Amino acid sequence: MEVARKMHAVRIHEYGAPDVLKYEEADVPVLAPGEVLVRISYASVNPFDYKVRSGSTQSYLKLKLPAILGIDLAGTVEQVGDKVSRFKKGDRVFGRADFKAGGSYAEYAAVKEDDLAFAPKSISLKEAAALPVVTGTAMTALFDVAKVKKGMRVLITGASGGVGSMAVQLAKSVGAYVIATTSAENMEMLKSLGADEVIDYTKGDFSKEVKEPVDVVFDTVGRDTLSKSYGLVKRGGILVTSAGMPDETLAKKYGITAKGFQARIDHKRYEDIARLVDEGKLRAVIGKEFQLSELKAAHELSESRKARGKIIIKIAK
Ligand SMILES: NC(=O)c1ccc[n+]([C@@H]2O[C@H](COP(=O)([O-])OP(=O)(O)OC[C@H]3O[C@@H](n4cnc5c(N)ncnc54)[C@H](OP(=O)(O)O)[C@@H]3O)[C@@H](O)[C@H]2O)c1
Secondary structure: OOOOOEEEEEEEOOOOOHHHEEEEEEEOOOOOOOEEEEEEEEEEEOHHHHHHHHOOOOOOOOOOOOEEOOOEEEEEEEEEOOOOOOOOOOOEEEEEOEOOOEOOOEOEEEEEHHHEEEOOOOOOHHHHHOOHHHHHHHHHHHHHHOOOOOOOEEEEEOOOOHHHHHHHHHHHHOOOEEEEEEOHHHHHHHHHOOOOEEEEHHHOOHHHHOOOOEEEEEEOOOHHHHHOOHHHEEEEEEEEEOOOOOOHHHHHHHOOEEEOOOOOOOHHHHHHHHHHHHOOOOOOOEEEEEEHHHHHHHHHHHHOOOOOOEEEEEOOO
């Protein structure tokens, strides 16, 4: 019988507070057909990771414990499984791991070929690890759901977060007029990403600062921010949220469409992201960096909702 190879990983053996994240040894995943073994250089943290860790997603996401969390990754192909045609050992790749098969908080992950693409050539693997989920999410919301085009007025809430910072750049890349909400400390960063107007939501009611109705609101904050956004959209316009449930009654009252969505991300979308990055139209926004053994602190920062850009986890160079 073959002895399993070992790696460092962060696993949960139970759901709960950040303490349940355990830095320990785990087996290197064994490849199934169609999978690629990635030696991970960097991972990044998404709010979904801590929601899964806390147990709040159990009604629709069943994990076999112990489980390795983490979705975003960038690294190098170590081995390819049967039926893999696009990659070979040594390729620089980025994409997303699947919690159910083993996530990206580890030295290795077995990733479906369709969930990977070649990493952008012009940036480091560290920057590449910041891109997959948030950029794919922002593209789904802005382009697939809201159909944002040149000349539209677009309000993006939570604009300094992972999804928001990508959404600002993507909306600008197609020629939209972008209004962004953030706290005072991140206003300059939003201007440098191209936002035409930046509103400091900590000063008072942000909705009073939006002087003319917008064609599209992309809300990434939820709660009060979401409920105050309906009245900011022109009649016939659209509100898309990644952070709450749309309220049909409010949407009707204002004569707008309100939608939630599931991010649509496959290798073609990752290829589009890599192209935009290499063309200089999109850049990763990185906040704090942690070691794999410091994942508890990384989750605490993510849960504080004060992370600026992406939280990066260094795993290997
Ligand atoms: N539907 C999907 O498929 C999907 C996919 C990805 C993400 N999501 C969800 O989308 C949401 C955003 O994700 P994310 O990765 O962008 O989160 P994130 O990076 O953790 O967002 C943190 C940012 O939120 C900002 N923020 C907090 N409260 C705010 C407020 N009241 N007004 C404006 N900005 C505020 C903070 O800015 P300041 O520091 O300036 O306050 C911080 O930069 C999460 O709920 C996530 O679960 C959904």
